[in-house]
Amino acid sequence: MDPREAQALDAATLYYGLGSSQDEVARALGVSRSTVSKLIQLAKDRGYVEVTVRDPRESAAELVQALSERFGLAEVRLATGPDHGDLILTGVGRLAARLVEECVQDGDIVGLAWGKTIHAVGRQLRPTPRRGVQIVEVKGGIPMHSRRTHEYETMTAFCEAFDAYPRSLLVPIVFERASTRRAMEEESHIREVLELGRRAGTAVFTVGGTSPGSTLFGSEHLQESERQFLLANAVGDICSRFFDSRGRECLPDLAERTVALRLEDLKAKERRICVVAGSARARALAVALEAGYVSHLVTDEATAARVLAIAGSATGA
Incomplete structure (x- = not known):
């Protein structure tokens, strides 16, 4: 060709x-x-249109079945097409928005992460009015950062879509000292938001990779020694909780300074909607799936295929 x-x-x-x-x-x-x-x-x-439009859908159906069976997932939705940065993110975000609209019902508490991927979901949500829904941030923010994290825009989009009440976690994601974090969590309004996040039956989040270009790595919250440790030992993060190749949270000192939903609390939720676009995060996603942190997955075809290849290699399949 x-x-x-x-x-x-x-x-x-x-x-x-x-x-x-x-x-x-x-x-x-x-x-x-x-x-x-x-x-x-x-x-x-x-004659490429017929092959490109039809065959990837057939391939995607096989991937959906394989992912569902391999990781015991309740729902898998895949965007098809080449991995072209923001375009694949838009496609995945659109599918995730439809899934979230279907899942959120009257009276639900929805735990919400932030970042570029979840913002892409929020931008494509359609008005789906519900009664008594609460949208709760499940991790703190990064108030002083050169990169836009879209925290406010994402919360606003979700609340407007479901006519929901915002429950914002207006604190830094990482404190300099664990004692400061513990004292902050004693404040009644912060404690209430954190408790709502733990009680939420649904969580919408992404899995991040571990690289010098990721958002938290570029902030002033991490010490250089911590960055180097995570680059050597962590494979990814969920809600800025970094985990190793077995899905266990690593670097306890950092974990004790972090304001975010704990991985064990995430795993206990009924609906754990994970949205990932781009095969660069495939290894982190494969570990998260193996660890049981995901019940509903929205990603793209290339990432799905890569995850299955990684999982097969890990088990000797």
């Missing part, structure tokens, strides 16, 4: 498989909008 035909196949997959607009496809591929139209037509002429 020559480069032009390969580009046509990518364009058709983004356009038909992920539902991206031609402008979005143009930005992803670095071409003009008119070129995108020509590429899509070329894909049609070569």
